Amino acid sequence: MSNQIKLLVGLANPGLEYKRTRHNAGAWVVEELARVHNVSMREEAKFFGLTGRIQSNGDDLRLLIPTTFMNLSGKAIAAMAKFYQIKPEEILVAHDELDLPPGVAKFKKGGGHGGHNGLRDTISKLANTKEFYRLRIGIGHPGHKDKVAGFVLGKAPAKEQELIDAAVDESTRCLDILLKDGLSKAQNRLHTFKAE
DSSP states (O other): OTTOOOEEEEOOOOSGGGTTBGGGHHHHHHHHHHHHTTOOOEEEGGGTEEEEEEEETTEEEEEEEEOSOGGGHHHHHHHHHHHTTOOGGGEEEEEEETTSOTTOEEEEESOOOTTOHHHHHHHHHTTTOOOSEEEEEEOOOOSSGGGHHHHHTSBOOHHHHHHHHHHHHHHHHHHHHHHHHOHHHHHHHHTTOOOO
8 A cells, every 4th residue: 555656746847937837836846755755857859858767665756746737647658657567556747736835745645636737637548537645735725717827937926935935845754755655644744733
């Protein structure tokens, strides 16, 4: 049970202009994990993204930040999963989540895409399988659906960004728990966390 995640993906848009935008919150998790493990992410054309590898409990955990645009994230994920024969249920996708406030993050297994284009493409490229894990990084909601596109592609104000960064940091710690002890232990810790 504990070692079933073999691929950790952080969803993002490529390019400097998007680097600190809310939509890239998923990638911040992978970047932080790579930093903690002293691994540098490198561009790998065949996987349409930045890749790295860390050891967790003696097993390889592949890291991926797609460099396609968000709505084509599944292309990178499917390419890597196929190459390394990783099943959808062995994948964890970290992404920004409108339905959670900044400072909150949650693990989840399965479910729909909730209107998130990165998840939508991932589900479709994984043969409509929804059974991958998600790490939902709260970014809050602008209040109206017409404002969502500008909101996710905008930068959070400093106070909100601090809360998001704290949730990313805690998520990275809880990923270690998830990899060692499974989903429910990781959820027990992460789901009680709220950055102030």
